[in-house]
Amino acid sequence: MTRQPWRVAVVGGGIAGLAAAVRLRDRAPAGTEITVYEQSGALGGKLRTGELAGQPVEFGAESFLMRDPTGAESAAVALARRLGLAERIVHPTVGQAALVVDGGLRPIPGGTLVGVPGDLDRVATVARPAADADTDGGRPLVGPDEDVSVGALVRSRFGDEVVDRLVDPMLGGVYAGRADDLSLVTTMPALARTARVEHTLVGAVRAAQAAAPRVPGAPVFGTLVGGLSTLVEAAVTASGATVRRDAAVRELTATGTGWRLTVGPTRDPELVDVDAVVLAVPARPAARLLAGAAPAVAAGVGALDYASVALVTMALPQPRLPELSGFLVPSTEGLLIKAATFFTTKWGHLRRPDGLAVVRASVGRYGEESQLQRPDADLAATVHRELSAVLGTPLPAPVDGHVQRWGGALPQYAPGHADRLAAARTALRAAHPTVALAGAGYDGVGIPVCVRSGETAAEEIITALGGSAR
Ligand SMILES: Cc1cc2nc3c(=O)[nH]c(=O)nc-3n(C[C@H](O)[C@H](O)[C@H](O)COP(=O)(O)OP(=O)(O)OC[C@H]3O[C@@H](n4cnc5c(N)ncnc54)[C@H](O)[C@@H]3O)c2cc1C
Numbered sequence: 001m002t003r004q005p006w007r008v009a010v011v012g013g014g015i016a017g018l019a020a021a022v023r024l025r026d027r028a029p030a031g032t033e034i035t036v037y038e039q040s041g042a043l044g045g046k047l048r049t050g051e052l053a054g055q056p057v058e059f060g061a062e063s064f065l066m067r068d069p070t071g072a073e074s075a076a077v078a079l080a081r082r083l084g085l086a087e088r089i090v091h092p093t094v095g096q097a098a099l100v101v102d103g104g105l106r107p108i109p110g111g112t113l114v115g116v117p118g119d120l121d122r123v124a125t126v127a128r129p130a131a132d133a134d135t136d137g138g139r140p141l142v143g144p145d146e147d148v149s150v151g152a153l154v155r156s157r158f159g160d161e162v163v164d165r166l167v168d169p170m171l172g173g174v175y176a177g178r179a180d181d182l183s184l185v186t187t188m189p190a191l192a193r194t195a196r197v198e199h200t201l202v203g204a205v206r207a208a209q210a211a212a213p214r215v216p217g218a219p220v221f222g223t224l225v226g227g228l229s230t231l232v233e234a235a236v237t238a239s240g241a242t243v244r245r246d247a248a249v250r251e252l253t254a255t256g257t258g259w260r261l262t263v264g265p266t267r268d269p270e271l272v273d274v275d276a277v278v279l280a281v282p283a284r285p286a287a288r289l290l291a292g293a294a295p296a297v298a299a300g301v302g303a304l305d306y307a308s309v310a311l312v313t314m315a316l317p318q319p320r321l322p323e324l325s326g327f328l329v330p331s332t333e334g335l336l337i338k339a340a341t342f343f344t345t346k347w348g349h350l351r352r353p354d355g356l357a358v359v360r361a362s363v364g365r366y367g368e369e370s371q372l373q374r375p376d377a378d379l380a381a382t383v384h385r386e387l388s389a390v391l392g393t394p395l396p397a398p399v400d401g402h403v404q405r406w407g408g409a410l411p412q413y414a415p416g417h418a419d420r421l422a423a424a425r426t427a428l429r430a431a432h433p434t435v436a437l438a439g440a441g442y443d444g445v446g447i448p449v450c451v452r453s454g455e456t457a458a459e460e461i462i463t464a465l466g467g468s469a470r
Helices: 015-027 075-082 150-158 160-175 189-195 201-211 229-239 283-290 295-302 369-373 376-391 417-431 447-464
Strands: 007-011 033-037 049-052 055-058 097-101 104-107 221-224 242-244 249-254 259-263 270-274 276-279 305-317 326-328 337-342 356-363 400-412 435-437
Touching: 007 015, 007 249, 007 259, 007 270, 015 033, 015 075, 015 229, 015 276, 015 447, 033 229, 049 305, 049 400, 055 356, 075 221, 075 229, 075 447, 097 160, 104 376, 150 160, 150 201, 160 326, 160 337, 160 400, 189 201, 249 283, 259 276, 276 283, 276 447, 283 295, 295 417, 305 369, 305 376, 337 376, 356 376, 376 400, 417 435, 435 447
Parallel strands: 007 033, 007 276, 033 242, 097 326, 276 435
Antiparallel strands: 049 055, 097 104, 249 259, 259 270, 305 356, 305 400, 326 337, 337 356
């Protein structure tokens, strides 16, 4: 067992890194010195609660899934509970969202898995499935070790319209990417499992739905009163970690007994020796940091590409909005907006007596980064114009607004990602068990998955240092 107290560095102060820090505090030996290094001036990464018109508004992630794919409480809910925030969890008051189809709004049909229907009749209002393409060919849809893109699978069974009008905008709402580029195994693991058994896509969707039945009336999403930054602040406090803001870790060198971190500006670097490292940064900085100690792992990890997005939020005085949580826009509609959320309609706790509405639009799709070169005012004006057109009514001028740019923020898990990652992790564990990877670059993009990956990384470090998880 490593000499005590252990010194563990958590590199990256996003939710994955902070979840790792909390888990280390809970399960590593008492007295373990935990330091979180965050390159920016603020913790939370993609969780950032700002303020607009005097009210907290999410400038990054907005909500989390309440359940994990098995139906159990999600890791985000469990973390909120651990941090004493369970009482703050609230759910959308309006859950119905719409799709833009031929310039107008149509309700998103229910009963799909991220847009992939288990009942073709139910999606007929927005897309015509290809006739009789989903026939039983006498073998499972996907081979035992195979990964395909979601788009390729769904196109081959249901035709283009179901992908272009339903699956693509729904996956794009999460990843800002294209269904044709995204891995089935990583972005839709439940469907990937059943597609290895079932002979039709309808059968695979139904089997996936049956494996994790939804409890009628149980909320799917939650957020926290006061904003998701309250989760970040509570995690920092509970971890008891030393927090170093504006402290980029630029190099990671194996010392034989642990790791040497090079922190801060090149002109005036600080060298810090630790016993173990949780690397909770996006894939590219992780690859740069691993390049010296584990070049093959770095190459595997660094292959992941990212999409950039911008979020345009505006406070509108008493606009006429439909009773919807928001809408998604298929790329075939030719709009800049990818998705819009009517915050003050969707979340009852955000409704205002003065009727001021907060609307947020997301712009930017993978491969269309040039659109994000426009100045803030141009993006905001285009969003305002497009929102008015989709809603069929001119919206009032905003009384407040904010443009948040998230460069290289959303991982684009290509087919084969899970295998590449498994190989990289196995190699890293074998060569350097005192470094563990965590965060959205690996197992999935959602907050619960990132929390879980941070917690798992913390437990790997505890095992590697020779402790037993308390
Ligand atoms: C616009 C947007 C909306 C989203 N909405 C939702 C949502 O509603 N629900 C949901 O579940 N998920 C959502 N997501 C996804 C989710 O928020 C993220 O996947 C998750 O927060 C990522 O957490 P993380 O800790 O892995 O990484 P990050 O949040 O990226 O944190 C990594 C941190 O590492 C720091 N860092 C990087 N390099 C270094 C270095 N060398 N040294 C020190 N620090 C470094 C970064 O500054 C950053 O703070 C959204 C994502 C985006 C971009």
